[in-house]
Amino acid sequence: MSDDVSRGLSRRRFFGLAGAGTAGVLAAGAAGGAIGRATAEVPPAGGAADTTGAVPFTGAHQAGIVTPAQDRLHFVAFDVVTDDRAELVEMLQAWTAAARRMTAGQDAGEVGAVGGGPYDVPDDTGEAMDLPAAGLTLTVGFGPTLFATADGVDRFGLADRRPGPLTELPAFPGDALDPAISGGDLCVQACANDPQVAVHAVRNLIRLGAGVVSVRWSQLGFGRTSSTSSAQATPRNLFGFKDGTDNLKAENTSAIEKFVWVTDGDPGADWLAGGSYLVTRRIRMRIEPWDTSTLAEQEQTIGRTKKAGAPLGQRGEFDPVDFTAQVDGEFAIPQTSHVFLAHPTNSGTAILRRGYSFVDGSDGLGRLDAGLFFIAYQRNPETGFTQVQRNLRTDAMNEYVQHTSSAVFACPPGVTGDDDWWGRALFS
Amino acid sequence: MSDDVSRGLSRRRFFGLAGAGTAGVLAAGAAGGAIGRATAEVPPAGGAADTTGAVPFTGAHQAGIVTPAQDRLHFVAFDVVTDDRAELVEMLQAWTAAARRMTAGQDAGEVGAVGGGPYDVPDDTGEAMDLPAAGLTLTVGFGPTLFATADGVDRFGLADRRPGPLTELPAFPGDALDPAISGGDLCVQACANDPQVAVHAVRNLIRLGAGVVSVRWSQLGFGRTSSTSSAQATPRNLFGFKDGTDNLKAENTSAIEKFVWVTDGDPGADWLAGGSYLVTRRIRMRIEPWDTSTLAEQEQTIGRTKKAGAPLGQRGEFDPVDFTAQVDGEFAIPQTSHVFLAHPTNSGTAILRRGYSFVDGSDGLGRLDAGLFFIAYQRNPETGFTQVQRNLRTDAMNEYVQHTSSAVFACPPGVTGDDDWWGRALFS
Ligand code: HEM
Ligand code: HEM
Numbered sequence: 001m002s003d004d005v006s007r008g009l010s011r012r013r014f015f016g017l018a019g020a021g022t023a024g025v026l027a028a029g030a031a032g033g034a035i036g037r038a039t040a041e042v043p044p045a046g047g048a049a050d051t052t053g054a055v056p057f058t059g060a061h062q063a064g065i066v067t068p069a070q071d072r073l074h075f076v077a078f079d080v081v082t083d084d085r086a087e088l089v090e091m092l093q094a095w096t097a098a099a100r101r102m103t104a105g106q107d108a109g110e111v112g113a114v115g116g117g118p119y120d121v122p123d124d125t126g127e128a129m130d131l132p133a134a135g136l137t138l139t140v141g142f143g144p145t146l147f148a149t150a151d152g153v154d155r156f157g158l159a160d161r162r163p164g165p166l167t168e169l170p171a172f173p174g175d176a177l178d179p180a181i182s183g184g185d186l187c188v189q190a191c192a193n194d195p196q197v198a199v200h201a202v203r204n205l206i207r208l209g210a211g212v213v214s215v216r217w218s219q220l221g222f223g224r225t226s227s228t229s230s231a232q233a234t235p236r237n238l239f240g241f242k243d244g245t246d247n248l249k250a251e252n253t254s255a256i257e258k259f260v261w262v263t264d265g266d267p268g269a270d271w272l273a274g275g276s277y278l279v280t281r282r283i284r285m286r287i288e289p290w291d292t293s294t295l296a297e298q299e300q301t302i303g304r305t306k307k308a309g310a311p312l313g314q315r316g317e318f319d320p321v322d323f324t325a326q327v328d329g330e331f332a333i334p335q336t337s338h339v340f341l342a343h344p345t346n347s348g349t350a351i352l353r354r355g356y357s358f359v360d361g362s363d364g365l366g367r368l369d370a371g372l373f374f375i376a377y378q379r380n381p382e383t384g385f386t387q388v389q390r391n392l393r394t395d396a397m398n399e400y401v402q403h404t405s406s407a408v409f410a411c412p413p414g415v416t417g418d419d420d421w422w423g424r425a426l427f428s
Numbered sequence: 429m430s431d432d433v434s435r436g437l438s439r440r441r442f443f444g445l446a447g448a449g450t451a452g453v454l455a456a457g458a459a460g461g462a463i464g465r466a467t468a469e470v471p472p473a474g475g476a477a478d479t480t481g482a483v484p485f486t487g488a489h490q491a492g493i494v495t496p497a498q499d500r501l502h503f504v505a506f507d508v509v510t511d512d513r514a515e516l517v518e519m520l521q522a523w524t525a526a527a528r529r530m531t532a533g534q535d536a537g538e539v540g541a542v543g544g545g546p547y548d549v550p551d552d553t554g555e556a557m558d559l560p561a562a563g564l565t566l567t568v569g570f571g572p573t574l575f576a577t578a579d580g581v582d583r584f585g586l587a588d589r590r591p592g593p594l595t596e597l598p599a600f601p602g603d604a605l606d607p608a609i610s611g612g613d614l615c616v617q618a619c620a621n622d623p624q625v626a627v628h629a630v631r632n633l634i635r636l637g638a639g640v641v642s643v644r645w646s647q648l649g650f651g652r653t654s655s656t657s658s659a660q661a662t663p664r665n666l667f668g669f670k671d672g673t674d675n676l677k678a679e680n681t682s683a684i685e686k687f688v689w690v691t692d693g694d695p696g697a698d699w700l701a702g703g704s705y706l707v708t709r710r711i712r713m714r715i716e717p718w719d720t721s722t723l724a725e726q727e728q729t730i731g732r733t734k735k736a737g738a739p740l741g742q743r744g745e746f747d748p749v750d751f752t753a754q755v756d757g758e759f760a761i762p763q764t765s766h767v768f769l770a771h772p773t774n775s776g777t778a779i780l781r782r783g784y785s786f787v788d789g790s791d792g793l794g795r796l797d798a799g800l801f802f803i804a805y806q807r808n809p810e811t812g813f814t815q816v817q818r819n820l821r822t823d824a825m826n827e828y829v830q831h832t833s834s835a836v837f838a839c840p841p842g843v844t845g846d847d848d849w850w851g852r853a854l855f856s
Pocket of ligand 2: 665667669670671672673674675709711712713730732749766767768770771772778779799800802813816817820829
């Protein structure tokens with residue numbers, strides 16, 4: 001496709017130029033690095049906004065949470081394999097430096113994939129060399145096991161820094177969790193508009209973590225399933241329904257403050273204020289029974305129309321839900337529908353959903369192994385995900401889904417100054 | 429990102445309009461269907477060409493072979509679970525009709541995801557409802573087992589139609605093949621510039637094949653690893669090297685005729701002329717040792733420079749390889765390098781490479797399970813893939829790769845008239 005030509009040419013034309021002045025690159029440090037990665041010079045014409053530019057890495061909060069959801073995901077959970085706290089800290093510092101560079105569209109390290117001498121090991125793996133930042137965000141989280149005591153030893157001297165809400169989630173009816181793809185001491189959520197950029201970033205962090213961490217599990221998401229900004233069109237999940245319509249949106253700052261960010265006075269706020277809890281659930285979707293159900297059954301299950309995404313009984317996607325509306329003497333939105341049970345009116349809370357669709361090959365029984373890698377951010381998992389999920393006990397959708405993995409992480413606040421690093425307040 | 433807004437708006441604006449006159453939609457039948465999918469109205473401005481438009485479905489050859497490689501892949505191999513030839517034929521006819529529609533950016537069936545009555549089962553699963561054709565191609569292939577005799581019974585009466593070259597590939601040194609993700613009676617290669625469009629297409633074919641076929645294995649590819657047209661910039665594979673520089677390119681029609689298409693006089697040409705053989709190899713890449721090797725070691729292994737992709741001893745990516753050039757009394761391109769051994773001069777043949785990078789979670793040993801899903805098209809697998817792969821016996825790259833799956837399929841020629849269907853000449 002000649003799109004590739006023009007993209008390729010513009011990349012090559014600007015190859016090696018530093019990123020200063022590049023549209024969308026706002027992060028400090030973007031102009032550094034003699035052997036920088038290519039950067040997009042201007043947003044594409046025609047009014048379409050830039051999906052190639054950089055998202056600022058520094059700030060009060062980590063990027064990748066209220067950042068408008070990018071198209072692709074590579075999520076990875078790690079076990080820490082060292083018992084040396086200093087090594088772990090060093091790695092987090094090295095990760096932060098690399099994340100700063102990569103989110104600005106640069107190589108993971110100073111000399112890059114082709115710098116240094118021929119007998120040096122490159123400090124970047126190179127597969128994103130010609131690619132722009134592509135909206136890359138890297139979001140780090142700490143799992144409950146990082147704070148644990150193992151064989152009577154406080155693993156990293158963090159036992160008394162664990163905030164109460166940072167514990168494994170309770171069991172829910174119907175769970176079919178595989179421990180091999182659940183949990184983790186650390187996680188990195190890489191989101192970008194180009195999957196190669198997300199994969200490249202994760203891989204270079206893995207490389208920097210050699211000997212300190214080992215990959216526990218990883219998940220690719222091929223398409224976002226929720227909008228997280230009112231400026232985004234609502235994508236569809238694998239049930240064919242619009243997803244994210246009534247999500248917490250970045251623009252709703254008061255709800256974000258209330259439901260997403262850990263705040264002074266909350267448990268662990270000494271290091272976690274400005275951060276958030278991340279819950280991941282790999283949810284297998286039973287595609288075959290869903291695909292043989294009627295349109296009415298599907299719409300009654302969700303509580304919205306398939307085409308427009310309107311609440312049942314209404315016409316437009318963004319019409320407010322009305323749980324009192326009746327059709328033929330029945331509630332238009334059934335009380336067993338997903339939307340009825342998940343809505344704040346009935347769950348009593350709200351979460352920020354930021355999930356991705358996956359297809360992970362087939363299941364050995366002649367079916368695709370496909371579903372939703374559910375990601376939620378909240379101020380407290382107990383009053384966030386867990387409260388909603390408990391309320392979904394009678395959800396008609398349960399017939400069509402099965403949760404196969406679970407994890408929870410505390411994501412520290414954003415990195416601010418040039419010397420700051422992921423987890424500094426926790427480890428100081 | 430506000431890109432999503434403008435895209436979303438233009439889709440919504442044109443939602444429900446038939447595709448006639450839409451840029452890039454050339455396929456017959458694109459204008460049909462009252463409840464058509466959204467279609468992009470004009471190519472994006474700014475000189476960037478259209479990655480949203482449709483690729484013609486009909487033609488002398490199937491699309492998806494010399495079609496400039498799209499960005500994303502969903503490949504699926506099927507077992508046929510019926511022993512009724514008529515059922516198989518019916519399914520191939522239904523698949524062809526659905527493929528015709530979906531590659532034009534329409535729903536899989538007439539009534540779509542929201543047509544018919546509320547108590548009808550929709551005939552499209554709906555997750556691509558708002559998405560354009562996105563360059564979707566669907567390419568079908570028939571595996572050797574389809575022509576087999578099982579328990580003394582000729583499965584579908586095709587035993588004497590099997591062309592000689594359509595047999596399982598021979599074993600190669602170093603192979604570590606997993607039979608569960610190898611082989612297959614049928615395959616569909618879905619390529620598109622939007623992964624959701626590729627996944628949607630495969631899923632709807634699976635749905636139409638219920639009771640006739642069952643998914644044997646499936647593979648998602650997140651990024652193409654080869655250019656197949658001289659109009660495309662060369663992408664990079666997970667070793668960080670440009671891949672596809674010296675590929676057979678669509679524009680080189682005489683080489684394509686010679687090396688890709690089955691031609692009158694070839695075995696099986698009565699039904700396969702105009703078709704091609706498809707070889708897939710899932711190749712795990714040993715990322716960690718590669719990432720700790722020096723730049724010199726990497727470049728000597730491939731035979732090209734990492735940054736520019738130039739043959740060693742030359743400067744530009746497209747400079748011709750010169751296997752006689754020397755540096756300090758040694759051949760510039762080592763005789764154990766991948767390019768030396770794979771080049772037509774030394775392999776005596778050529779293939780069309782059309783592979784994709786994959787990351788399939790982690791391997792349980794703390795590493796990503798990542799690599800290249802290698803796809804090659806050729807006129808004869810024996811004088812194509814097998815001949816090259818045999819010549820790679822001494823390839824220095826073997827230290828860094830391991831083949832974990834293998835399959836071969838005969839892809840019939842393109843569908844032509846309105847009544848034509850995939851495999852008609854084979855089953856008639
Ligand atoms: C495969 C699993 C799931 C699918 C397919 C799914 C799908 C949907 C859809 C289509 C909507 C309506 C559109 C919208 O407002 O976003 C929705 C809403 C929602 N979902 Fe889910 N969902 C899934 C799992 C979950 C889980 C596990 C939770 C939390 C425990 C959850 C929480 C919510 C919430 C809070 C809303 C908004 C309800 C409202 O305010 O109206 N969902 N979901
Ligand atoms: C993970 C595995 C592989 C990797 C990373 C890889 C990578 C590369 C690279 C970087 C090039 C040079 C650029 C180009 O001309 O495209 C190349 C060329 C080539 N490769 Fe591979 N390759 C792999 C496997 C294979 C296999 C299995 C075959 C066939 C058996 C193959 C056949 C070729 C051919 C024919 C060329 C063109 C050589 C020339 O004409 O100069 N490759 N490959």
